[in-house]
Structures are given as C-alpha cells and as structure tokens.
Amino acid sequence: MDVEELSFEEAFKELEETVRRLEEGDLTLEESIALFERGQELARYCSAKLDQAELRVSKLIPSAGGYEEVPLEEEP
Amino acid sequence: MPDNYFTVSQITDYIKELIEVDPLLQDVWVEGEVSNFSQSTLGHIYFTLKDEGASIRCVMWRSLAERQVYLPGDGEAVIAHGHISIYEARGLYQFYVDTVQPAGLGSLYLQFEALKERLAAEGLFAEEHKRPLPPFPRRLGVVTSPTGAAIRDILRVLGRRYPLVEVVLSPTLVQGDEAPPQIVAAIEALNRYTDVDAIILARGGGSLEELWAFNDEGVARAVYASRVPVITGVGHEIDFTIADFVADVRAPTPSAAAEMAVPDREELKATLASWSERLAQELARRIKEKRRAFKAEEEALLRLSPRAKIEGYRQRIDDLMRSAASNLGHRLALLRERLRGRILQLESLSPTGVLGRGYSITRHLGTGQVVKSVAQVKEGDRIGIRVSDGEFTGTVNE
Numbered sequence: 001m002d003v004e005e006l007s008f009e010e011a012f013k014e015l016e017e018t019v020r021r022l023e024e025g026d027l028t029l030e031e032s033i034a035l036f037e038r039g040q041e042l043a044r045y046c047s048a049k050l051d052q053a054e055l056r057v058s059k060l061i062p063s064a065g066g067y068e069e070v071p072l073e074e075e076p
Numbered sequence: 077m078p079d080n081y082f083t084v085s086q087i088t089d090y091i092k093e094l095i096e097v098d099p100l101l102q103d104v105w106v107e108g109e110v111s112n113f114s115q116s117t118l119g120h121i122y123f124t125l126k127d128e129g130a131s132i133r134c135v136m137w138r139s140l141a142e143r144q145v146y147l148p149g150d151g152e153a154v155i156a157h158g159h160i161s162i163y164e165a166r167g168l169y170q171f172y173v174d175t176v177q178p179a180g181l182g183s184l185y186l187q188f189e190a191l192k193e194r195l196a197a198e199g200l201f202a203e204e205h206k207r208p209l210p211p212f213p214r215r216l217g218v219v220t221s222p223t224g225a226a227i228r229d230i231l232r233v234l235g236r237r238y239p240l241v242e243v244v245l246s247p248t249l250v251q252g253d254e255a256p257p258q259i260v261a262a263i264e265a266l267n268r269y270t271d272v273d274a275i276i277l278a279r280g281g282g283s284l285e286e287l288w289a290f291n292d293e294g295v296a297r298a299v300y301a302s303r304v305p306v307i308t309g310v311g312h313e314i315d316f317t318i319a320d321f322v323a324d325v326r327a328p329t330p331s332a333a334a335e336m337a338v339p340d341r342e343e344l345k346a347t348l349a350s351w352s353e354r355l356a357q358e359l360a361r362r363i364k365e366k367r368r369a370f371k372a373e374e375e376a377l378l379r380l381s382p383r384a385k386i387e388g389y390r391q392r393i394d395d396l397m398r399s400a401a402s403n404l405g406h407r408l409a410l411l412r413e414r415l416r417g418r419i420l421q422l423e424s425l426s427p428t429g430v431l432g433r434g435y436s437i438t439r440h441l442g443t444g445q446v447v448k449s450v451a452q453v454k455e456g457d458r459i460g461i462r463v464s465d466g467e468f469t470g471t472v473n474e
Contacts, residue, residue: 008240009212012344019351022358029366036359043352050341050348055235057243059222060265067269069244 003038003045011049015042085164092162095169101160106132106171107179108156110148115141123148125156125171134158136173145283146177153179184284188291191318195293200300206324207305209337210273215242216337217272217304219262222247226278226309226330233331238338244270250279255289260298267303274337275302277319278309278330290317299323309333431464438462441469 058069108125119138158173246262308323309330327333
C-alpha cells in the first residue's frame with residue numbers, strides 16, 4: 001500500500017514491524033533490500049508528518065441537522 | 077490538707093491531654109457567628125464563634141490565614157475547621173482554625189461527599205470501566221470555554237508536542253448554574269457528531285464554587301456515558317472534582333491533560349532516527365554476511381572443479397616421477413658399484429694384472445707351451461719370457 005495513504009499511526013507501526021522483520025527474519029538479499037527501502041520510506045513519511053507546523057482547530061456549533069464543525073477564528 | 081492534690085500546671089496538663097487524645101476534638105467542623113474579629117501585627121487572626129448558648133475563642137495562624145481567599149467578618153455565619161486545645165498560660169480552651177468559609181458552603185462539602193459516595197457505589201469510578209487513551213489520536217475534542225487560559229494552554233501544548241492532531245473545540249460555559257447542562261451537551265455533541273478519538277474536559281483554576289459545575293451529577297453521568305475516552309484537566313493539582321473521579325484519565329491541569337492526550341514529537345523523531353539507523357546497519361550486516369557466504373562457496377567450488385582435479389593429477393605424476401627417478405638413480409649407482417667391484421676382481425685375477433705385480437709367463441719356444449713346471453724343460457731349451465710390458469728370450473741353464 002502506498003505510504004502516502006497511511007495514517008501516521010499505521011506508518012509508524014508498520015515501520016516498527018519492518019525493523020523487527022529485517023532484524024529477525026530469514027530473508028533473501030532481495031527481500032532485505034526491499035524491506036530496507038520500504039522502512040526508509042516510512043521513516044521519511046512519519047518524520048515529514050511530525051514536522052508539520054500548524055495545528056488545525058475547528059469549533060463544533062449547533063446547526064440545522066445537528067452540529068457541524070467550523071474553522072476557529074483567532075481567540076481574543 | 078488532702079493527700080492527692082495537683083499543681084495548676086499538672087491539672088492543666090491533665091485537661092490538655094484529655095482534649096488532645098479525643099479524635100473528634102482534633103478534627104472538627106464548627107458552625108457559628110463571628111464576633112470580635114481582629115488581626116494581630118504578626119498577621120495571626122483572632123475571633124469568637126458563638127451561637128445562642130455558648131461561644132468559643134478562635135485563633136488562625138498567619139500562614140493559614142494567608143491561604144484564605146475569604147476572611148470572616150463580624151456578624152457573618154461561618155463554618156470553620158480545626159482542632160481544640162488549651163492555652164495553658166491563660167487557662168483557656170481555644171479552637172485552632174485551619175480553614176473557614178461562609179456557612180452556606182459547608183453544605184456544598186457535604187453534598188460533594190454524599191454524591192461522591194453514591195456514584196462510587198454505583199460503580200461510576202470503577203477502574204475496569206476506564207478506557208486507555210489512543211496512543212496516536214487523529215482528532216481530539218476539547219470541552220471548555222472558548223475564552224480563557226485553559227483553551228490557550230491546551231492549544232499551545234498540542235501545537236508544540238503533536239501538531240498533526242486535529243482539534244475540535246466544543247465550547248461551553250464552565251461555571252455558574254448554566255454550565256452543567258452545557259457541558260453535558262458539549263460532551264454528547266462530540267460523541268454524536270464527530271469522530272474524535274479522545275476528549276479533554278478542562279477548566280482553569282478557581283475556588284470550590286467556581287469549579288462546582290464539575291461536581292454536577294449530570295456532568296458525571298455524561299462523562300461516564302461517553303463512548304470516547306475523557307481526560308479531565310480541571311483547576312490546579314490539588315483540586316479533585318467528581319468529573320475527575322469518573323474520567324478515564326485525570327490530569328492535574330488543562331496543560332497536563334493536553335500532554336497526556338498526545339505523544340511528544342521530539343521523542344517520536346528520536347525513535348524514527350533510531351529505527352532508520354537499525355535498518356541501515358542490519359542491511360549492511362546482511363550484505364556482508366552474504367558476501368562472506370558467497371566467497372566460501374566459490375572456494376569450495378574451485379576445489380571440486382575438473383581443472384582442479386587435473387592440476388592435482390599433474391602434481392601427483394610429477395611427484396611419482398621424481399620419486400621414480402630418484403629410485404632409478406639409486407639402483408644405477410648400486411649396479412655401477414658392483415661393476416667396479418667385479419672389474420677390480422677381474423683385474424686382480426687377470427694375467428696382465430698379475431704380470432704387473434712381477435710375475436712372468438714362460439713359454440717353451442719349441443713346443444709353444446706355457447711352462448708351469450721344471451719337468452717341462454731341460455738344459456739348453458730355448459724359452460720365451462713374457463713380462464708386463466713385453467717379451468724376451470732365454471736359454472735354460474739349469
């Protein structure tokens with residue numbers, strides 16, 4: 001599955017598993033290289049997500065159907 | 077004069093001891109009206125608590141009085157907590173007060189205790205009901221006032237630690253009579269209309285009355301019923317509200333609640349770096365291992381190949397020939413030796429060899445026979461004498 005489509009948690013967990021498999025597994029050299037490359041891709045993806053600067057905040061307010069989220073304006 | 081009499085100090089000590097071992101008198105709430113309130117230059121406060129039938133002198137030391145938001149005034153109805161003891165020098169018993177509030181609030185404490193006991197008995201505080209927090213929340217709900225320090229602190233902490241989380245603020249009043257139903261509605265709205273992974277229920281510091289909304293039964297039940305795990309961060313470290321007991325996790329303050337809700341990105345980045353390192357090291361190790369294994373196989377293969385076999389055979393032939401040659405040489409030498417020996421033998425036996433030693437061969441010239449005995453010659457016969465290097469003739473003389 002494309003790394004970009006994973007959530008942070010999924011990517012982080014898959015990376016942990018990849019490290020474990022590479023260290024413990026009975027693997028051919030091709031498999032080892034493939035795991036290594038996937039692992040590095042996952043690590044880069046997770047790192048990029050963490051470096052995201054802005055916290056996204058919205059506000060839940062009553063509306064016609066029930067409640068909806070709207071962007072939060074700067075607090076006073 | 078009676079035999080058993082006491083000194084003033086002794087009897088006073090006796091009374092003091094009686095009072096000090098009594099558990100009720102050492103931990104008691106007393107309600108009454110304040111009078112004669114004063115504050116000494118050192119900051120200690122003195123007043124009297126009275127009702128229709130009696131009065132009791134009260135002292136509150138400065139260190140305790142300083143902690144009071146509220147100080148009693150003459151004529152006010154208050155409820156005070158402390159212990160009773162004796163002031164020996166003046167023969168007085170006094171009420172040493174550690175906390176005092178307006179009388180109305182006393183009932184608040186009692187209400188708090190009663191509700192706490194009732195909900196605990198119902199199982200609302202049970203550990204088994206409490207859910208673990210998701211380690212990597214994608215969305216976080218926050219129930220608090222949209223103004224005020226709590227939301228600002230929470231957003232600041234989340235932005236620093238884990239900005240990839242999305243925050244949904246469900247705004248509410250956080251004090252006053254209108255607050256509890258709004259808090260309930262805010263929690264329910266997050267549960268029903270959003271997909272948040274956890275909820276922070278927060279309010280900044282305040283007095284017991286200001287935090288009172290979080291002791292509301294409806295709020296407690298809404299926290300308990302929440303499908304989404306709830307973290308409370310209400311007031312300061314020392315404040316415990318009913319909502320705190322029901323919550324899945326209690327944090328001492330709003331900031332602490334935000335810290336518990338999300339992981340710290342610096343720690344996560346350190347883990348990522350360590351894993352990256354391990355991947356690289358492991359791959360390098362495997363390549364090295366494979367290379368070593370490959371080389372060993374290559375060597376084994378060379379040992380088994382036909383070329384190797386031929387080389388081997390060639391070597392053996394070489395060795396054999398060398399040893400054969402040395403054998404042959406040996407035998408030739410032996411034969412040569414024997415031959416030389418024979419030659420010597422022959423030479424020693426041959427006539428010419430004998431002649432060399434001085435012997436001669438005599439021949440009768442008449443008969444041509446070799447003379448071996450004197451009988452073969454008589455006087456006057458002609459003989460030939462052969463020596464090693466030639467011949468000469470002679471005549472037998474006798």
